[in-house]
Amino acid sequence: ALVVIVFSLAQWFFMRYILANELFNLTTNQRILYFCVSSLVGALLIFVALIYMVLKGNGDKE
Numbered sequence: 001a002l003v004v005i006v007f008s009l010a011q012w013f014f015m016r017y018i019l020a021n022e023l024f025n026l027t028t029n030q031r032i033l034y035f036c037v038s039s040l041v042g043a044l045l046i047f048v049a050l051i052y053m054v055l056k057g058n059g060d061k062e
Helices: 002-021 028-057
Strands: none
Touching (some): 002 028
């Protein structure tokens, strides 16, 4: 789960680097779409990893 969180953060920083330095020849609408989709996917992966860690750590203990 921690690997997924680290991967999500690395992906987000890489996306910010691409947009800040205009590495791809993107229009404004493409940049907005790329930012939104990338951020949402990264956030979803982080939440899934956190939920997995909580459920895995709070198993039924008798």
